[in-house]
Amino acid sequence: MCATWILAPFMRQCSSNFILQCQFAKKISSGNVKPFQTVPGLKALPVIGVMHHFLPIVGSVGLHKNFFNMFDVLYEKYGPIVKIEGIFGRGPMVMFFKPEDYDKIYRAEEIPGPIRRGFQALEYYREVLRKETFDGIYGLTTAQGEKWRQFRTKVNPALLKPKLVKLYAPGLESIAKDLVTRLNRLDSRSDTSQELETYIRKWSLESVGLVALGDRIGCLEDNLPNDHPANSLMYCSKTIPDLSFQLEFLPSFWNKWNPWRLNKLMDLFDLQWDVSQMFINEAKKRIINRQHEIPDEEQSILEKLLAIDDKVAVMMANEMLFAGIDTVSYSAIGVLYHLATNQLSQEKVRQEIREGISSRYLKASIKESLRLLPVLSANLRETSRDHIVGGYHIPKGVFAIAPNEYLSKLEQNYPKAKEFIPERWLVNKSDPLYYGNTNAMITLPFGFGVRSCIGRRIAELELEILIKKLLEELSIEWTGPPINVITKVINEFKKPYYFRFNKI
Numbered sequence: 001m002c003a004t005w006i007l008a009p010f011m012r013q014c015s016s017n018f019i020l021q022c023q024f025a026k027k028i029s030s031g032n033v034k035p036f037q038t039v040p041g042l043k044a045l046p047v048i049g050v051m052h053h054f055l056p057i058v059g060s061v062g063l064h065k066n067f068f069n070m071f072d073v074l075y076e077k078y079g080p081i082v083k084i085e086g087i088f089g090r091g092p093m094v095m096f097f098k099p100e101d102y103d104k105i106y107r108a109e110e111i112p113g114p115i116r117r118g119f120q121a122l123e124y125y126r127e128v129l130r131k132e133t134f135d136g137i138y139g140l141t142t143a144q145g146e147k148w149r150q151f152r153t154k155v156n157p158a159l160l161k162p163k164l165v166k167l168y169a170p171g172l173e174s175i176a177k178d179l180v181t182r183l184n185r186l187d188s189r190s191d192t193s194q195e196l197e198t199y200i201r202k203w204s205l206e207s208v209g210l211v212a213l214g215d216r217i218g219c220l221e222d223n224l225p226n227d228h229p230a231n232s233l234m235y236c237s238k239t240i241p242d243l244s245f246q247l248e249f250l251p252s253f254w255n256k257w258n259p260w261r262l263n264k265l266m267d268l269f270d271l272q273w274d275v276s277q278m279f280i281n282e283a284k285k286r287i288i289n290r291q292h293e294i295p296d297e298e299q300s301i302l303e304k305l306l307a308i309d310d311k312v313a314v315m316m317a318n319e320m321l322f323a324g325i326d327t328v329s330y331s332a333i334g335v336l337y338h339l340a341t342n343q344l345s346q347e348k349v350r351q352e353i354r355e356g357i358s359s360r361y362l363k364a365s366i367k368e369s370l371r372l373l374p375v376l377s378a379n380l381r382e383t384s385r386d387h388i389v390g391g392y393h394i395p396k397g398v399f400a401i402a403p404n405e406y407l408s409k410l411e412q413n414y415p416k417a418k419e420f421i422p423e424r425w426l427v428n429k430s431d432p433l434y435y436g437n438t439n440a441m442i443t444l445p446f447g448f449g450v451r452s453c454i455g456r457r458i459a460e461l462e463l464e465i466l467i468k469k470l471l472e473e474l475s476i477e478w479t480g481p482p483i484n485v486i487t488k489v490i491n492e493f494k495k496p497y498y499f500r501f502n503k504i
């Protein structure tokens with residue numbers, strides 16, 4: 001009796017899976033569904049996989065500096081569904097250029113929990129190499145299935161409730177002011193690209209650090225010593241994605257078996273973990289030594305989560321100090337670029353700030369900037385079951401890719417698609433620019449559904465506050481050619497930056 005009760009959900013699942021499998025088998029054998037093998041795209045060769053397709057000049061796709069250009073070639077060559085055969089234990093990838101196609105898969109994968117397997121090296125680090133340290137708590141980035149769901153359920157309220165996140169605004173304002181002071185000092189006569197990028201990265205670490213740990217890290221201080229631990233966190237946030245990209249994403253036989261790169265990556269994971277633990281332990285000590293309750297607005301995410309689960313609190317703070325640095329930095333540079341190259345929009349935002357009534361135009365400008373220059377070019381889900389999409393059988397274990405940046409810049413999806421027009425997010429239905437005329441799955445800068453970015457509210461607040469503080473004091477100009485994107489897991493920009501900040 002007891003065994004029947006325990007096994008009932010499992011049996012139900014098995015029988016519904018079985019029924020689904022039978023239905024799939026029937027549909028496929030009926031000849032109405034084309035087999036997976038016939039999806040057009042890049043075929044793998046033994047040993048080298050698909051590498052030859054990406055060789056410069058001679059390869060069928062060629063080498064591209066960003067995913068946008070690569071998606072363009074693949075779409076033009078193969079049409080709306082394109083397969084890249086998998087190699088070295090990685091599943092095949094399928095790119096869907098019709099939003100209704102990936103929509104079907106992404107929605108179906110919401111239950112029991114979407115799988116997003118992107119960082120195999122980090123997965124290996126947490127689940128195998130440092131198994132004892134992580135003890136089954138793998139965080140959001142790499143956990144899948146039930147482990148991911150349990151973790152996410154615990155952290156969602158503290159990070160995503162707009163009311164709770166807004167409480168950090170005063171602290172974030174003072175950090176933004178510090179950045180503005182430094183930007184104001186940049187010498188407009190020389191190339192200060194590296195300095196500017198470093199300041200912005202320091203601002204984003206300082207901001208996410210405040211929210212995560214409840215105190216200033218101090219990395220915007222003048223003359224920060226080279227051996228300050230904040231420098232290690234910024235170094236890791238920049239170098240880890242670069243190295244992971246080379247090892248895991250670039251189609252190279254050599255990379256997969258390059259022990260030097262793999263060891264270096266493991267050392268960087270150790271460094272990021274150790275330094276973040278140092279900051280987290282200091283924050284924990286401050287909480288213990290305080291010995292009295294403080295209001296919500298003064299409690300960090302760490303403190304809120306410590307009340308629920310110690311290990312989850314530490315892991316979440318660690319992931320914030322990693323995932324919340326470069327993502328926000330490059331998004332901020334993107335918004336500054338768009339406002340600098342669209343003086344009319346810049347003035348509209350400034351006017352709104354002066355009136356102090358609403359932030360509608362500012363929010364629309366950030367949204368529009370993330371449409372055109374998103375940090376991630378595409379979204380990803382691994383299929384946990386069979387699907388039938390666009391007439392093809394898409395089996396379990398496929399990486400289903402939504403090329404959101406590419407689709408967001410197509411004229412068929414947005415009028416004047418490549419132009420920065422914040423108004424499209426504000427006008428009503430009768431206006432041809434109205435964003436609601438476009439499929440809502442096309443622009444997804446923070447991802448989709450239950451697994452979308454947990455730091456979204458924090459990032460949006462940081463960006464809004466930065467732009468407000470900056471435009472109150474400075475005007476921004478861009479004095480060079482259009483900015484160029486380089487994809488290294490996240491979209492970065494080719495330097496130099498041609499910003500000029502002037503005191504108003």
Ligand code: HEM
Pocket residue numbers: 116140141152208319320323324325327328331374375376379380444445446447448449450451452453454455456458459460
């Ligand atoms: C503008 C800045 C940011 C952008 C554009 C961004 C974008 C994204 C995207 C596209 C995903 C994948 C979502 C999906 O698969 O559906 C993601 C996941 C994630 N982001 Fe962000 N992010 C930003 C800032 C942040 C910040 C500030 C934090 C930390 C506070 C953060 C932490 C995370 C984490 C932990 C995940 C994994 C979530 C999960 O799998 O449950 N992100 N982000």
